[in-house]
Amino acid sequence: MERRDLEIFLTLAEELHFGRTAQRLFVSQARVSQTIKQLERQIGTALFDRTSRRVELTPVGRDFLNDVRPGYELIRAGVEKAVAAGRGLAEPLRVGFTSPLAGEMVLFAASAYRESHPGAGEVALHEAPLGDPLGPLRRGELDLLLGQFPVSEPDLRTGPVLISDSRVLAVSTRHPFARRESVRLDDLARDKVISLSGPVPDYWLDHLLPRTTPDGSPVERVGEATTRQELLALVGAGRGVHPVASHEVRYYARPNVAYVPFAEAPPLEYGLVWRAATETVRIRAFAGAAEEVVRQQNGPGQVCSECR
Missing domain, CATH: 3.40.190.10 (Periplasmic binding protein-like II)
Structure with missing residues (x-):
């Protein structure tokens, strides 16, 4: 009994349809029918009751399914694990x-x-x-x-x-922007923007914190936060503002920080x-x-x- 024979039997036991089984395994329907007949000859009894309208497992077929499926799954998992290791997938x-x-x-x-x-x-x-x-x-x-x-x-x-994701501006709840429905990139020139500390590329930082607003006004960067909590602590204390992705509102809610949507800003x-x-x-x-x-x-x- 070949592994492919068992695969055809197990798939037919799931689909209970010769045509769908053939499509799923990329074989002909005749191949499925022939394989099942050979299995039934080897076992000595029918594994499926089939008519023009339905296909069902016989009691022997159900017992055979319950007996061989666990072993087949172990073999399949072992083969896939070995293949993965050979392809370099097994490492964390x-x-x-x-x-x-x-x-x-x-x-x-x-x-x-x-x-x-x-x-x-x-x-x-x-x-x-x-x-x-x-x-x-x-x-x-x-x-x-x-x-x-x-x-x-x-x-x-x-x-x-x-x-x-769209951008929002993190500001202190005492900041005048906190009472607005939205802000614009030009508004960044009206306050100090808290920067980040670390060896981040200049072009990356400029994308997050533009040096000038669309109208050409300079944006003043101050401070250097090294962690998310440091950044929000500085914002909450009124030391400056900082643009963030809008999804962060759900994860970093603080009683002294408000998040104001940008009316027009490229997404992050x-x-x-x-x-x-x-x-x-x-x-x-x-x-x-x-x-x-x-x-x-x-x-x-x-x-x-x-x-x-």
């Missing part, structure tokens, strides 16, 4: 994130990655430092990072945009980043799983604004 994968929504996306992608590659290693989740998101990647502490774009570095590779985008020199089949597989999560939730060519 360390994935970083820079925002709460990015962290949720990593968890969804990890589930999809393990489901599509049963022999793959564990996925470990790590929060990247606010002021040095690329540092752990370059030091080899992370294999992948789901971080804020743009990233344009010669030693790093990026995948497509996975998350796109997030995607996967990895070192070009250490790209592996694991990294490509995880990136593919993350893209599949977005496709299933939002449709082809779309991105997540809120992952579920």
